[in-house]
Amino acid sequence: MELVCPAGNFPSLRAAVDAGADAVYIGFRDETNARRFPGLNFDPETARRGVAYAHERGRRVFAAINTYAQAGRWPEWEAAVDTAAAVGVDALIVADVAVLDHARRRHPDLPLHLSVQASATNPAALRYYRERFGVRRAVLPRVLSLAQIRRVAGEGDLPLEVFGFGGLCIMAEGRCHLSSYLTGESPNRNGICSPAWAVRWSQTDDTVEARLNDVLIDRYGPGEQAGYPTLCKGRFRVPGHAGGRAFHALEEPTSLNSLACLPELHAAGVAAVKIEGRQRSPAYVARVTAVWRRAIDHLLAAPARFAVSGEWQRTLAGLSEGTQTTLGAYHRSWQ
Template identity: 60%
Template sequence: MELLSPAGNLTALRAAVDNGADTVYIGFRDATNARHFPGLNFTPQQAAKGVEYAHARGARVAVAINSYVQAGGWAQWREAVDGAARIGADAVILADLGLLDYAAQHHPELARHLSVQASATTPEALNFYQRRYGVTRAVLPRVLSIQQVAALAEETDVELEVFGFGSLCVMAEGRCLLSSYATGESPNTVGACSPAWAVQWQETERGREVHLGGILIDRFAPEEPAGYPTICKGRYEVEGRIEHAFESPTSLETAELLPQLQRAGVQAIKIEGRQRSPAYVGTVTRIWRQLLDDLTAAGDEAGAHRPDPARIAELREFCEGSTTTLGPYERKWQ
């Protein structure tokens, strides 16, 4: 299976390539991608250098242009597709139908991958994207069980890519409404969940409070670690209890499921985290490269292969909230 690693800057891209990523996915420094945060992403010049670095070492680069075109913004989103072609990227990751059509018409040589933001989970949907826009791969939303992934693989020729490690999202990708409710903006519209301008920290007698769009979404004790706030991972009062009502801070970690994912027909494993540091990207990529190489060396048709516990332990040190989950993959009944 192919290994895809994230990169939020040129240093992270080099770390991913040097540690064994088959493909690195990046975004331009504007609202055309769903990780549009200050100081993150690539200028066209940096992206060109990244492609050159990756290609010289046998790796590929995919450009995520996975937010949806907003009114009056067609020129900007179109230029992102043109820019990806201009720098020699190997693929674009798209969700917007207009952009898919534009890329197919004007850059047919540029592989088109369907973003998780399109939230396509049926063979009818995937086959439509393939037939109409020449999509060769789809990133599946993190809501499907392994059984559902396997059933999907049997009914489509579109390559299937799944997330194997990193943060989870409580929403079906492409359908986020919580951030829009609090701030009027979302990953689909401006590329950012919890846009920085809407985040406010405040020290109070009851603890360190964080607001999003004026809404209190969490309160932390003095020594309690506090990550970047998102509304879905906040704590709220529900029937007299304060708890993570939508989603607890945890990481998807599927190393133990690699044989099953391979047998299900998955062609690519994706690591989440373009907002993460180069050190994180390099270490996590290295561990996953070893895990996938071990699986290949085992020639495991029967599914008896188990990953090295030492590598799993090292990997889990990088998990959000220091906890892990198999997410919907553990739904054996589905």
């Protein structure tokens, strides 16, 4: 079971590799990847340095080119694929069928991984991508339960990668355009759901207000932890609900933590566990990677005796979004 960790910049790549990641995933400084935050991502030279650093230590680097190419701007996605191949990455993580087709034809020896943004959730869909584009691994969306993952793994022959820890979104990956209603930009098309130009913070007396394109998203009181403002995790007043108080009408800030499910994921034949968080700090990446490295090593050494350490859980709880974690869709008692 491979541990795949986020690298939003070179320091995070180095932190992940040094903490025990088997592979890291990166993106370029443009709209071809779904984490286009200012100050993050790689130019070709930095990517080449990162690949060299990882390869010298026996680790791999994947390039996420996982947004959908826009009309009239195809050369940008074509260039991203060619650049990734030129700097020596070990695989591409792709969602768009046009990008998959270009990569398969131009660089037939470069492995392709199907991005979570493709929203492929059943054996027939995965079989199509494998037969049509030669995809060698698929990242499953976070909307599947453990029972569904078992079925997908049991009915197909494509290695699967699942998310283990990180920010959790209620939207089906690859199908969210919610933020575009406020900003005109969405993660699937532009690589970001709350572009920096649209984010505004203001202080009024003892509260802090967060706005997205001048729309009030949340208001934080003294000592309240403030997260990066996204429309789906804002607090709103909904007529007839919560007594008129503002509440998380769509989703509460929380992080997925599937440590407790690790033995079941392993038994299902899952090939890799992925950590979300290319927008996070190198310190965050190092600590999360270290916990998951220890957990996977303990599991592989003695599957029957695996137990989740309280120390691991405390560390991850302190690093979670909203300081709370959930098993998300993995746990559905009615299935």
